[in-house]
Amino acid sequence: MPNSDTIERLIDDFEILEDWEDRYRYVIELGKKLPPLDEALKNDQSKVTGCVSQVWLICDRSDGPPLTLSFRGTSDAHIVQGLIAILLRLYNDKTPQEIMSVNAGSLFHRLGLDEHLSPQRSNGLAAMVKRIRQDASRMAETA
Amino acid sequence: MNKPVDMTSVTPATFDVQAARADFPILSRTVYDKPLVYLDNAASAQKPAQVIEAMTNLMESGYANVHRGLHYLSNSATVKFEESRKTAARFINAAHDHEIIFTSGATDAINLVADSFCADIKPGDEIILSVMEHHSNIVPWHFLRERSGAVLKWVAMTDEGDLDLESYRRAFSPRTKIVALTHMSNALGTINPVKDLIAIAHQHGVPVLLDGCQAAVHVPVDVQDLDVDFYAFSGHKIYGPTGIGVLYGKSSLLNAMRPYRGGGEMIEQVSLEAVTYGSLPQKFEAGTPPIIEAIGLGAALEYVMGMDRAAIAAHEADLLVYATDRLRQMNAVRIFAATPHEKGSILSFNLEGAHPHDISTIIDRAGVAIRAGHHCAQPVMDRLNVTATARASFAMYNTRSEVDNFIEALEKARALLR
Numbered sequence: 001m002p003n004s005d006t007i008e009r010l011i012d013d014f015e016i017l018e019d020w021e022d023r024y025r026y027v028i029e030l031g032k033k034l035p036p037l038d039e040a041l042k043n044d045q046s047k048v049t050g051c052v053s054q055v056w057l058i059c060d061r062s063d064g065p066p067l068t069l070s071f072r073g074t075s076d077a078h079i080v081q082g083l084i085a086i087l088l089r090l091y092n093d094k095t096p097q098e099i100m101s102v103n104a105g106s107l108f109h110r111l112g113l114d115e116h117l118s119p120q121r122s123n124g125l126a127a128m129v130k131r132i133r134q135d136a137s138r139m140a141e142t143a
Numbered sequence: 144m145n146k147p148v149d150m151t152s153v154t155p156a157t158f159d160v161q162a163a164r165a166d167f168p169i170l171s172r173t174v175y176d177k178p179l180v181y182l183d184n185a186a187s188a189q190k191p192a193q194v195i196e197a198m199t200n201l202m203e204s205g206y207a208n209v210h211r212g213l214h215y216l217s218n219s220a221t222v223k224f225e226e227s228r229k230t231a232a233r234f235i236n237a238a239h240d241h242e243i244i245f246t247s248g249a250t251d252a253i254n255l256v257a258d259s260f261c262a263d264i265k266p267g268d269e270i271i272l273s274v275m276e277h278h279s280n281i282v283p284w285h286f287l288r289e290r291s292g293a294v295l296k297w298v299a300m301t302d303e304g305d306l307d308l309e310s311y312r313r314a315f316s317p318r319t320k321i322v323a324l325t326h327m328s329n330a331l332g333t334i335n336p337v338k339d340l341i342a343i344a345h346q347h348g349v350p351v352l353l354d355g356c357q358a359a360v361h362v363p364v365d366v367q368d369l370d371v372d373f374y375a376f377s378g379h380k381i382y383g384p385t386g387i388g389v390l391y392g393k394s395s396l397l398n399a400m401r402p403y404r405g406g407g408e409m410i411e412q413v414s415l416e417a418v419t420y421g422s423l424p425q426k427f428e429a430g431t432p433p434i435i436e437a438i439g440l441g442a443a444l445e446y447v448m449g450m451d452r453a454a455i456a457a458h459e460a461d462l463l464v465y466a467t468d469r470l471r472q473m474n475a476v477r478i479f480a481a482t483p484h485e486k487g488s489i490l491s492f493n494l495e496g497a498h499p500h501d502i503s504t505i506i507d508r509a510g511v512a513i514r515a516g517h518h519c520a521q522p523v524m525d526r527l528n529v530t531a532t533a534r535a536s537f538a539m540y541n542t543r544s545e546v547d548n549f550i551e552a553l554e555k556a557r558a559l560l561r
Binding site: 020021024025028052053054075076077078079080 | 175497498499501505508515516530559
């Protein structure tokens with residue numbers, strides 16, 4: 001059962017999961033533990049386009065100081081939901097500057113999930129990262 | 144071919160699937176160390192060695208531009224290119240070779256008709272389409288609607304996945320200019336009763352365009368018997384290359400139409416003041432055509448016509464029935480358009496509690512390639528009240544044992560997602 005709250009823990013857990021099946025099972029479990037998103041929040045503004053599955057992402061700001069951002073998200077596909085859970089761990093409670101310096105590609109590579117981050121893959125993960133970075137960049141300007 | 148026959152793949156038909164498999168080099172590869180099970184044929188089919196060789200040989204020893212040079216290679220490439228046109232004409236039994244227009248694909252072919260045949264359409268004129276269409280047979284008509292004020296009339300679909308014939312009959316009015324329908328649905332596999340549909344349209348004096356992308360692969364097409372006015376299909380779904388497709392049109396219609404694109408090779412005379420156009424088919428083939436691809440398509444069509452197509456159809460029907468039964472046995476599967484009047488080898492389904500995205504991602508790891516999504520047919524998804532389906536589509540080279548691998552991978556996906 002995944003109980004990893006930190007990225008380090010996630011990486012440790014993934015290292016002992018050798019085959020793809022266990023890794024997918026783990027990702028699916030991570031997704032199941034993601035708090036559900038209120039139906040009212042699933043709208044055209046929060047919808048991330050470019051995905052085979054449906055994905056919604058909400059950016060919450062906390063004025064601090066320092067100003068930090070957190071994200072909530074969900075998908076109707078289990079694996080995508082799990083990938084969102086990993087992304088949120090990577091990006092949540094960070095300042096816009098910190099978010100801009102996160103290298104999601106390197107983490108997904110270490111997790112052996114980098115194929116999912118390819119922009120050619122129509123699962124929307126790359127689109128989600130792009131949305132998160134756009135939100136961060138916009139917040140950095142208004143801060 | 145003296146290959147050992149996998150007994151699980153022997154079908155009631157006499158089609159030698161192992162011999163066919165041997166023609167497709169890619170089928171011997173593995174994906175994630177598992178034998179490739181390619182069930183995404185409705186998106187694009189794999190290529191036999193005959194097609195690969197025809198294209199490679201041309202590039203290695205026979206290539207030049209066509210219809211231009213007075214040199215040996217240009218002449219011989221032109222002969223081969225025009226042979227492909229003759230082959231395509233034979234494939235759909237066109238009355239004349241010049242009724243075959245080479246396009247970049249079926250999308251291009253449909254855009255050509257929407258643009259050129261409908262050049263003089265007036266605001267309020269009507270186009271009949273069905274909710275079963277692929278986006279390539281929807282968006283060009285939306286373009287036409289946007290620029291001309293034409294009205295799109297939609298034929299409904301029944302719960303069984305058939306076109307609603309009453310809705311079709313009702314769609315006609317004195318302002319109907321053209322009917323554009325799919326011969327076989329890419330999202331569901333439904334084969335429409337096109338001969339009857341065409342007869343009804345002709346009673347109203349309305350011409351019919353058929354999107355034959357899927358049907359050309361699985362159903363014998365005789366454009367004269369159908370009396371169809373335009374027929375479009377692509378090369379890459381019928382074991383040929385990408386970048387090439389065919390628009391068949393009756394000479395009388397094509398002759399009366401304005402050219403679609405201007406450029407080299409489609410003209411008779413060009414001066415500073417005026418231009419006169421060439422005759423069919425060059426009138427619609429501006430610029431250097433996809434020469435290598437057209438010759439590859441010719442090879443693909445020869446390959447298919449060299450086979451016993453009835454035996455292929457029986458083999459594909461067997462795969463469809465077998466896969467449908469095995470899916471049903473899983474007891475957690477919704478099959479879309481399971482029982483239309485006639486169906487080609489496309490199986491659209493959803494697994495309870497799983498998104499098609501999950502299914503395709505997981506079974507990919509077992510080497511099984513299927514499509515997940517809206518299949519470029521969002522009106523079909525809306526009609527089914529889903530956002531996506533999983534789709535397994537079979538070609539001549541698929542086997543029952545591949546269906547078994549597919550089902551086994553699905554069971555695994557279900558266990559993982561539970």
